[in-house]
Amino acid sequence: MQATSTTHINLDYLRLMADNDDEMIQTMLAMLLEELPEEMGKIQELCQAENWDELTRVSHKMKSTLAFVGNDDMTNANKELERITKYKTDIQLAPSLVDTLNANLPQVLEALKREVK
């Protein structure tokens, strides 16, 4: 059950964890809509400042958030971002990974908003 190009998100895990409780799902969606842009903003800032250690921490946190979103492109890019900033290998790839995250964000937010009742 992958996120398709038309949906951009896969809320299976979120629903599982919310035990299909509608109220809980709505709360979590609201949290995602709030936290995703906030965390993305931080990631962008830290990447520009080349503050890799802090970026590793934010990216690690973002991993938990993205688990609920279910967008593979973002999950993979973020995972890679955490790895390269942690081990400082191929660090020059960081900006392009941040771009990938950014590029996906609007559609993801749109898709999440559509789920909000």
Added chain:
Amino acid sequence: MVSNSTLVSTNKVLLVEDNPGDARLVEIYLMESDLQNCEVVNKITLADAIVALETGEEFAAILLDLTLPDSRGFETLERLLAKFPQKNIIVLTGFSDKEMGLRAVKAGAQDFLVKGAFDSEQLSKSLRFSIERTKVLKRLEETQRLASIGNWEYFPETGDFTATDEFFRIFGNTDERHQIDGEKLEEGDCPLKALKDIHDAVGITGSVKQDMKIRQKTGAYRFVSVKCNVRQDENNNLVYQGIIQDITDRKHSEQEAVKSQERYQVVFTQSKDALFICTFDGKFIDFNQATVDVFGYTREELEEIKDTHKLYYPQERKNEFLLKLKAQKAVKDFEISIAHKSGEARECMMTASITVTDDFVGYNCILRDVTELRQAERMRKARDLAQQSAHMKEQFLASISHEMRTPMNAILGMSNILMQMNLAPEQQSLVQNIKNSSEILLGVVSDILEISSIQNGKVVFENLPFDLTELLNNLTNVMQYKAQEKDVYLQINIAPDVPRFISGDKLRLNQVLYNLVGNAIKFTDHGHVKIFIEKLYDIGASVQLKFNVEDTGIGISEDKIEAIFETFTRILRKDRVYEGTGLGLSICKNLVEQQGGKIGASSVEGQGSKFFFDLIFEMADGIEGSGKQPQEPVFELPADAKFRLLLVEDHKMNQLVARKTLERKWANIDLTIADDGQAALDLLKENTYDIVLMDIQMPVMDGYEATKIIRETFPPDRANMIILAMTAHAHVAKDGKYKEYGMDDFVLKPFEPDDLFQKISKYVKHL
């Protein structure tokens, strides 16, 4: 030359003349002459003159008046000549004594001048000759000194003895040179006594040539080479003439050479490196024992080999060696292989240099056999590479397993949800299959990770007391269900002398037993699986136990049983596929052997198998604080359990999810959330909890640090709380890293609700 310049600068002339008028006249003539820098020293008597000469003052010439206050006539000359035969004496005679002058020259004077008849020019001419002669004599003396050669003459008839300066230097007694005569030579303590023996020998043979050792007065020895002849002078008197050469330095260097040769011989014979001298055609001229050892041929065989270069290969390398050696005169650490007589290739390093003597052109060579060294290097490299790749494999497996767990957990979780829905029986069965397969896959991931860490020596074995009976009861309780499903009777027997409390790694023992018993049930459709534990030996305070697991299953064929413990070996049957990775027994073998035990199996195909292993355990008195019942079913806290839980987690959504999940399970749970480690510490100052779930990575203060502070600084009721690590990193759990920081256990994120419930139940129920 130094002596030359000395003569030029100060040509001293000794004027032995008692007549002041004559003396003055000589000085005037000298000043008028073209002789430069001539200084006249005037002595009035013969005695004074002799004193001046004996003090060592150098005079280019002696102008000698024969009529002196203390000596008159020809005797004056004779007395002076006897003392100083080498000196240039110019005799001054009166006009009437011209005959005397001629006689004087005959007797050994260099020239004569008739007083009142010679002029400045004549004086100058005569003196110049003297000066030149002195120079020549000086040079001769110098040459003798340089060559350490002295000579002497001895007139036995008169007892007269004359010798050169170098002669006396050789004997070490220059001071006495003017007192030597026939009597002196006879004296026992005179070093010159040696000459008497020579003269005696010459008296018989006519000439003597010999090397000998002489002793100087100081006691020092000199080696000398002596040659002596005897002749007759015009008066038929005997004259002994000899030359003596100091060869001490040469002797010493010869002795040094002998010593050095001896030392070289020791090195040569005892060296572990092959040392040899070889012509450019490859013929050995000389070689040591190591050469024999390196090439493997006998000494005789090596001597007969016309071209030892043929033993080197590759051919191009040998040519390169010879070319390089000829071009550069020396070659250092040249790598080449040689063919040992056995046919074996030996890797060698050659260091050689060209050596040329009168009758030989070739090279000497040090050849070191580095075969073993190179092998060791290659093995080290291979080992490094293996370690590196093992490390990479481990990293790869760890990350793969981590990546696989998350989706697997999702599959399992969603299968659980699906099964709770109203499904048609067929659907229910399909979902059940999905769930089973997922569980197997998760098991595979765990096995792979496990074998990887065992094989990399990452497993650290615990040594803690535990209750063996309890462990076995738990094992049978769990396995009983599986056995009953299959109509297999599970039986456990413990020999009465097996101690109940022992010390060791309980978890690992459990793991091995689960594996063996699980396998036994898996491969047995009917009959029984028997577990039997017996004591083999008491070893001091320890005990060696043997664990046997016997089944009546399909068995293993004889040709397969050897390989059964190897990685990825599986029982394949035509009619049936048994699930598993083929890693289980390999894990068991590694676990047992790394704890110093042995594992084995015997089987009859179609009748059953027996697996057994032994391990040594320390005996324990009991388990501290153990009030537990020996038999314990898998326990889950009842739905109405009341307990206090502190969740330390910075991620808001995880907080929410955990809270909802836990509150759904246990309605009466008292759950508090702290956003980070510091917030948790603040809460703990005022509150106590039954259990803490601690995220590792958090802002402000991470989970490791918070745990450390709780364990070290809080009062016992909080310092000893159960703390479970929550981590998204598989390695944190697998490496037992959480333990280092004082945490009791771990929960993997994203968490699976059942896993979370079980872990909490496991710890909270003990409170």
